[in-house]
Amino acid sequence: xSETRSTQHRRLDAGGVLLTLLTLIAxxxxxxxxYWAMATSVRYDDQTVKDFALLPQDPTFTNxxxxxxxxxxxxxxxxxxxxxxxVTVIVVFxxxxxxxxxxxxxFPGRKALWWMILASFMVPISALIVNHFIIIAGVQLxxxxxxxxxxxxxxxxxxxxxxxxxxxxxxxxxEAAVMDGATEFQxxxxxxxxxxxxxxxxxxIITFIGAWNSFLWPFLAAQDEKMMTVTVGIAAVQDAFGVxxxxxxxxxxxxxxxxxxxxxxxxxxxxxxxxxxAGIKG
Amino acid sequence: xxxxxxxxxxxxxxxxxxFVVIYGWMFVYPTIQMVRLSFTDAPxxxxxxxxxxxxxxxxxxxxxxxxxxxNTAYFVAxxxxxxxxxxxxxxxxxxxxxxxxxxVILAAFFLPYILPVTVVYxxxxxxxxxxxxxxxxxxxxxxxxxxxxxxxxxxxxPGVAVITIWWTNGFSILLFLAGLRNIPAELYExxxxxxxxxWQMFTRVTWPLIWxxxxxxxxxxxILQLKIFDQVYLFAVGGRTQATMVLVQYIYEQAFQKNAxxxxxxxxxxxxxxxxxxxxxQFQILRIRGQR
Numbered sequence: 001x002s003e004t005r006s007t008q009h010r011r012l013d014a015g016g017v018l019l020t021l022l023t024l025i026a027x028x029x030x031x032x033x034x035y036w037a038m039a040t041s042v043r044y045d046d047q048t049v050k051d052f053a054l055l056p057q058d059p060t061f062t063n064x065x066x067x068x069x070x071x072x073x074x075x076x077x078x079x080x081x082x083x084x085x086x087v088t089v090i091v092v093f094x095x096x097x098x099x100x101x102x103x104x105x106x107f108p109g110r111k112a113l114w115w116m117i118l119a120s121f122m123v124p125i126s127a128l129i130v131n132h133f134i135i136i137a138g139v140q141l142x143x144x145x146x147x148x149x150x151x152x153x154x155x156x157x158x159x160x161x162x163x164x165x166x167x168x169x170x171x172x173x174x175e176a177a178v179m180d181g182a183t184e185f186q187x188x189x190x191x192x193x194x195x196x197x198x199x200x201x202x203x204x205i206i207t208f209i210g211a212w213n214s215f216l217w218p219f220l221a222a223q224d225e226k227m228m229t230v231t232v233g234i235a236a237v238q239d240a241f242g243v244x245x246x247x248x249x250x251x252x253x254x255x256x257x258x259x260x261x262x263x264x265x266x267x268x269x270x271x272x273x274x275x276x277x278a279g280i281k282g
Numbered sequence: 283x284x285x286x287x288x289x290x291x292x293x294x295x296x297x298x299x300x301f302v303v304i305y306g307w308m309f310v311y312p313t314i315q316m317v318r319l320s321f322t323d324a325p326x327x328x329x330x331x332x333x334x335x336x337x338x339x340x341x342x343x344x345x346x347x348x349x350x351x352x353n354t355a356y357f358v359a360x361x362x363x364x365x366x367x368x369x370x371x372x373x374x375x376x377x378x379x380x381x382x383x384x385x386v387i388l389a390a391f392f393l394p395y396i397l398p399v400t401v402v403y404x405x406x407x408x409x410x411x412x413x414x415x416x417x418x419x420x421x422x423x424x425x426x427x428x429x430x431x432x433x434x435x436x437x438x439x440p441g442v443a444v445i446t447i448w449w450t451n452g453f454s455i456l457l458f459l460a461g462l463r464n465i466p467a468e469l470y471e472x473x474x475x476x477x478x479x480x481w482q483m484f485t486r487v488t489w490p491l492i493w494x495x496x497x498x499x500x501x502x503x504x505i506l507q508l509k510i511f512d513q514v515y516l517f518a519v520g521g522r523t524q525a526t527m528v529l530v531q532y533i534y535e536q537a538f539q540k541n542a543x544x545x546x547x548x549x550x551x552x553x554x555x556x557x558x559x560x561x562x563x564q565f566q567i568l569r570i571r572g573q574r
Contacts, residue, residue, distance in 0.1 A: 015480065019378060020379065023375040023379065026375065029395075030372075031390040033405050034450070073544045097298065100298040101295060101298045102294075105297070106294075107291050113298065116310070120309050122561035124553055126509045127550040128316060129310045129534070130316070130326070130547060131312035131547070132308065134315070134543070135307070135308075137327055149551075153304050154304070157303070179341065211397040213397070216511055216530075230398070231398040231400050234404060234481065235403070245411075256397050258399045263393065264389070267389070268383065274456045278457050
């Protein structure tokens with residue numbers, strides 16, 4: 001009896017080790033393209049097409065220097081930062097206010113507002129690009145930061161997450177604070193938001209990553225090279241760089257650095273944001 | 283009391299004001315404009331005249347529109363179910379691991395999700411480069427000759443699909459992981475006591491309990507992938523765009539390259555109807571499931 005059990009145990013363990021090994025290999029394969037891009041970015045141009053060693057033989061930062069010194073990358077970085085930070089701040093602030101109002105206050109049109117948010121959640125915003133372009137061109141905001149930011153402020157998911165989060169907080173908090181004579185603004189900014197900064201950080205990070213990475217609208221709205229965001233700019237120089245893969249890939253590494261750092265620093269928050277925003281669908 | 287009521291109304295008004303202004307301006311107004319534009323022959327910028335259903339008639343006869351619908355559907359078929367299956371597999375593998383090893387492995391699978399689309403494009407363009415690409419060895423092994431993946435029609439959509447799965451799967455993986463964590467460990471312990479094999483545990487315990495998450499992933503993916511543009515546009519630049527045309531790309535082409543604002547609005551409305559139909563269907567399916 002004890003013998004059969006121990007052999008069975010051993011067999012299970014062997015299976016477990018094998019599965020773990022397979023997982024490690026799969027992860028390495030999955031991550032390889034990212035690694036290979038990083039490896040190529042530190043090779044000299046004449047080596048990118050010759051040196052296939054896994055570790056670059058003679059790593060160099062000339063490609064990065066080239067990008068920073070001679071391309072428009074610094075401008076694009078600035079534009080991306082301005083756009084992504086503005087979108088994040090405005091979306092989070094606006095969503096918290098709206099989510100709070102819908103969750104805690106009674107006002108006429110509340111139901112209609114909620115339905116509009118749910119509707120915009122289902123509508124493909126990319127179908128509206130032509131009309132966004134007409135509007136932004138009409139108010140002379142093409143090739144400006146404001147013009148890039150405006151259509152990106154449609155973010156129903158953040159409003160819905162805030163509304164549901166505020167719905168879930170105990171009623172007593174609000175009642176007690178109202179008794180003490182707090183105004184609605186004090187309630188929101190001193191009580192409801194600080195009670196869980198986690199939700200706000202999670203939503204902010206995921207909004208930042210989304211804004212930094214967005215392509216289609218910034219690509220249409222910023223056609224002047226100086227106004228492009230990093231994501232759009234990298235595509236624009238692609239042909240100019242030709243076979244200079246080292247330069248191209250070092251640009252790619254730089255372009256993804258802020259979002260990669262945001263993820264690595266706030267892994268748990270990113271995970272939380274994704275499960276929160278999916279939770280509303282289920 | 284009356285004072286209170288009035289201050290509540292005032293506060294609500296101030297709180298929702300920025301949102302209402304932006305939504306009115308950037309969502310409601312453009313949506314109405316899109317419908318209006320679809321009945322005109324307007325250029326991209328400027329007024330056109332009312333042409334009735336002419337654009338709609340043209341759209342249903344348009345071979346490129348049909349091609350775009352077909353390619354979009356083909357892309358959806360190549361990504362949604364296979365992508366979700368791969369995500370579940372990866373989540374099952376990752377969920378077995380513990381501690382720091384799990385974090386590292388999860389990061390390896392998740393990181394592509396946060397990359398900008400152009401970075402994804404640059405990386406894979408390099409990986410598949412017909413002369414120097416890392417993957418040409420494997421491609422040659424399958425095809426018997428070097429293939430320029432992005433210039434070869436039968437390879438194009440499957441190629442973009444593989445890259446899209448690689449790129450966007452992090453989201454589904456996280457959802458599955460969250461779902462797997464919610465399965466009580468006692469169920470597995472009980473199954474183990476009954477002498478269940480790994481496979482039985484999966485089919486009898488994991489699969490039925492993870493099914494709702496699967497439905498969720500499938501519908502999110504479906505609605506997301508119907509809106510494909512970025513990858514197809516980037517990989518097809520300089521290539522035969524008509525053959526690889528997808529719906530959003532056709533909207534873009536008609537508006538910005540052919541200067542046909544009215545017709546592009548008609549196509550946009552078609553996409554709109556397709557996505558909303560699937561969203562509503564999904565909503566109904568989830569509601570039916572919720573009622574049971």
